[in-house]
Every structure is written in structure tokens, then in C-alpha cells.
Amino acid sequence: MSEQTTEAASDAARQLLGVLGCGEAFGFHTMAEASARSEHFDQAVVLMQMAAEHLNGYQRVRERLAGEGADADALIGSFAGPLSRYHARTAPTNEYEALLKAYVGTGIAADFVREMASRLDEDTNAFVVEVLAEPQADELVVARLRSVMADDQALAGPMALWGRRLMGEALSQAQRVAADRPDLLALILGPSDLEGFQQMVARMTASHSARMRALGLYP
Amino acid sequence: MSEQTTEAASDAARQLLGVLGCGEAFGFHTMAEASARSEHFDQAVVLMQMAAEHLNGYQRVRERLAGEGADADALIGSFAGPLSRYHARTAPTNEYEALLKAYVGTGIAADFVREMASRLDEDTNAFVVEVLAEPQADELVVARLRSVMADDQALAGPMALWGRRLMGEALSQAQRVAADRPDLLALILGPSDLEGFQQMVARMTASHSARMRALGLYP
Numbered sequence: 558m559s560e561q562t563t564e565a566a567s568d569a570a571r572q573l574l575g576v577l578g579c580g581e582a583f584g585f586h587t588m589a590e591a592s593a594r595s596e597h598f599d600q601a602v603v604l605m606q607m608a609a610e611h612l613n614g615y616q617r618v619r620e621r622l623a624g625e626g627a628d629a630d631a632l633i634g635s636f637a638g639p640l641s642r643y644h645a646r647t648a649p650t651n652e653y654e655a656l657l658k659a660y661v662g663t664g665i666a667a668d669f670v671r672e673m674a675s676r677l678d679e680d681t682n683a684f685v686v687e688v689l690a691e692p693q694a695d696e697l698v699v700a701r702l703r704s705v706m707a708d709d710q711a712l713a714g715p716m717a718l719w720g721r722r723l724m725g726e727a728l729s730q731a732q733r734v735a736a737d738r739p740d741l742l743a744l745i746l747g748p749s750d751l752e753g754f755q756q757m758v759a760r761m762t763a764s765h766s767a768r769m770r771a772l773g774l775y776p
Numbered sequence: 777m778s779e780q781t782t783e784a785a786s787d788a789a790r791q792l793l794g795v796l797g798c799g800e801a802f803g804f805h806t807m808a809e810a811s812a813r814s815e816h817f818d819q820a821v822v823l824m825q826m827a828a829e830h831l832n833g834y835q836r837v838r839e840r841l842a843g844e845g846a847d848a849d850a851l852i853g854s855f856a857g858p859l860s861r862y863h864a865r866t867a868p869t870n871e872y873e874a875l876l877k878a879y880v881g882t883g884i885a886a887d888f889v890r891e892m893a894s895r896l897d898e899d900t901n902a903f904v905v906e907v908l909a910e911p912q913a914d915e916l917v918v919a920r921l922r923s924v925m926a927d928d929q930a931l932a933g934p935m936a937l938w939g940r941r942l943m944g945e946a947l948s949q950a951q952r953v954a955a956d957r958p959d960l961l962a963l964i965l966g967p968s969d970l971e972g973f974q975q976m977v978a979r980m981t982a983s984h985s986a987r988m989r990a991l992g993l994y995p
Binding site for chain 1 (some may be wrong): 801804805808809810811817821824827831849851853856981
């Protein structure tokens with residue numbers, strides 16, 4: 558790689574770590590909100606622990622960026638705009654919406670970051686994969702949602718709709734993030750053209766569909 | 777102490793640890809909510825860290841109770857009713873209310889538990905004092921609230937009212953907790969009569985007033 562290409566790649570890596578750090582911080586709120594809306598105390602506690610894992614992820618990213626000499630706070634904070642728009646547009650109004658967001662929304666965000674990280678250097682990619690491998694409450698959330706939907710069949714429709722909305726808003730804000738940052742856009746588009754982007758969206762959609770099917774919902 | 781008195785004392789200690797553990801878990805939500813409503817990202821992060829401290833406090837209490845052979849989850853969960861009533865009645869509607877609750881509400885709850893712990897055995901009391909000594913975001917919260925009240929003088933009135941409401945709801949739920957639990961009631965009332973209770977409320981009110989004055993608010 559030429560020096561210029563290396564520099565662009567390392568810029569892209571820093572930006573992606575910024576996205577990840579900011580996403581982890583907001584992930585805290587997604588889990589905290591699902592916890593606050595939990596009917597059962599034990600479920601609330603598990604979701605608090607997930608929130609703390611996200612905070613831990615944020616701190617790890619922040620330390621790594623600071624260790625590389627970056628202004629970690631400014632970099633991470635620079636993604637707060639699009640992320641808070643996503644969260645404002647997907648504010649849950651009940652426990653089930655909050656749980657689906659914790660499961661599906663967190664999954665989409667992780668897919669997006671992993672997709673881009675896979676085009677970065679091995680070291681950054683491994684770090685991103687490790688941060689995103691934090692324990693999830695997926696099993697608990699899937700069991701709880703399947704159980705409430707079994708009790709109330711009328712829930713499936715609104716939940717399927719909510720899942721699609723989470724996916725739509727996430728993709729829309731992700732495009733916005735990438736459009737403003739040529740380094741990130743290049744990561745998504747790959748070396749050639751729009752094909753890479755379409756393939757990425759197809760893979761993310763497949764993952765999303767798998768999560769929705771785990772709930773017995775048509776994606 | 778007779779064996780019966782010792783047993784009553786150790787029951788009271790377990791109950792108080794139950795209150796503390798449950799209060800710490802709900803304290804997580806108070807901090808998380810203040811974080812979610814924070815306008816500035818750096819303040820949001822500090823409040824997330826405070827939330828994680830409360831979760832840590834909950835876990836310490838849980839471990840201690842479990843180590844003593846108590847059914848920690850059942851004991852802690854048994855206080856979720858009055859605590860969630862307090863939180864439902866003091867749900868903040870904006871950043872400032874959330875911050876005042878994080879500062880003043882958390883302070884009142886800590887005062888209440890410390891008051892009762894001071895009547896228990898030295899070991900339990902020391903543990904309670906240590907858990908409650910977790911880092912607080914008081915300085916940050918006081919600075920932020922003083923600054924927004926300086927910019928908008930009309931805020932002081934509603935904030936003073938909100939502070940009084942937090943105190944009123946906290947005392948009302950605390951009385952409810954104690955009324956249902958003879959062991960805890962005995963801790964509050966002390967060996968003699970209602971005098972001890974009145975003195976406790978007087979001390980708690982003095983602490984509350986000090987916190988409100990730190991904000992430049994008339995308690």
C-alpha cells in the first residue's frame with residue numbers, strides 16, 4: 558500500500574472506532590430503557606448488566622483511540638447526531654417495543670459495524686469483533702417476546718412492523734453517517750462500485766430476517 | 777443480647793440490605809434516565825458510569841446476602857413495589873428534573889438507608905456506608921443545574937417545587953416500606969417511641985435542605 562492509502566485506511570479505522578464507541582454508548586441507553594420497562598425484576602437486572610457491558614465497550618474503544626493519540630471524545634461525540642436521531646425516531650412506548658429494539662436494533666448496528674470492520678486491517682477488525690462479542694440478552698429477550706406473543710396473538714402484527722421500522726431507520730441513519738464521511742463511504746462501497754453496498758445491505762437484511770424469524774415473526 | 781434479640785437484629789440487617797440492594801438497582805435507572813436526557817455527550821457518559829456504580833452496588837449487596845444464605849433475589853425483589861411506586865410518581869419530564877432527581881432523590885434514599893444502618897451491628901453498618909460511598913455525579917449535576925438556572929431565572933420555582941415533591945414521595949414510600957416490616961420499623965423507631973423517627977426525619981430534612989441550598993434553591 559502506498560503511504561497515502563495507508564493513511565486513508567487508518568483514518569477509516571479511527572472513524573469506524575468512533576462509530577463503534579458512540580454506538581456502544583447509545584447501546585447502554587437501549588438496554589437501560591428495556592430494563593426500566595421490564596415487568597419482572599430479574600429481567601430488569603439482566604438488561605442492566607447488558608447496559609453495563611455496552612458502557613464497558615464504549616470505554617474500551619475510547620481507551621484504544623486515546624492510546625493511538627486521537628481525540629477520542631471529539632471523534633466519538635461526532636457521531637452522536639445521527640445516532641440520537643435514530644434513537645429519537647425509534648423511542649419505544651412499551652416493554653415489547655423496548656425489548657425488540659434491544660434485540661433487533663442492537664443486532665443491526667453490530668452487523669453494520671462488523672461489515673465495515675471486515676474491510677479494515679486485521680488488528681482493528683479483531684478488536685471490533687471482540688468488542689461486539691460482548692454478552693447479549695438475546696436468549697432472554699427472544700423467550701420473553703415469544704411468550705407474550707403466544708399469549709396475545711394480536712401482538713405479532715405490530716411487532717413485525719416495529720422490526721421493519723427499526724431496520725429502516727437504522728439503514729437510513731447509517732447511510733447518512735457514511736454520506737458525510739468519505740473514508741467510511743469508501744469502506745462500504747469497496748474499491749469498485751455500488752455493488753459492494755448492495756451486497757452489504759443484502760447480508761444485513763438476511764441477518765435481520767433471521768432475528769425476526771427467531772421470534773416467529775415474518776421479517 | 778438475648779438470642780431472640782440477636783435474631784431480630786439480624787433479620788433487620790437482612791431486610792435493610794434488601795432495601796439497599798433494591799434501591800441500588802433502581803438508582804441505576806435514575807442515573808440512566810438522567811444520562812438519556814443529557815444534552816451533552818460527556819455529561820451523559822458520566823451519568824452512565826454512575827448508573828454502572830449503582831449496578832455494582834446492587835451486585836455487592838446481592839453477593840453478601842447470598843453468602844449469608846439468604847434468598848437474595850426474593851429479598852431484594854420484595855422491595856420493588858414501593859420503590860417502583862416512588863419512581864413512577866417522580867418520573868422526570870426533562871433533563872433538569874432528571875438531574876435533580878439523580879442528585880436529590882439519590883441523596884434522600886442514601887440518607888434513609890444510612891440512618892437505619894447506624895442502628896445495626898458495626899459490620900453491617902460499615903458495609904452499607906461503603907456501598908453508599910460509591911462515586912456520585914453531585915459536582916457535575918450541581919454545576920449544570922446552577923448554570924441552567926442562572927440562564928433561565930424562571931426555572932428556580934419549578935425546581936424548588938420538584939425538590940419538595942421528591943422529598944415528599946420518598947418519605948411517603950419509606951414510611952410504607954417500614955410500616956409493612958416490623959423489623960425495619962423497629963430500626964426507625966428505636967427502642968423508645970416516635971421521638972427517634974421525628975429526629976430521623978429532621979436529620980434527613982436538614983441534609984435535603986443542604987443539597988437544595990447547594991443549588992441556590994430554597995428548600
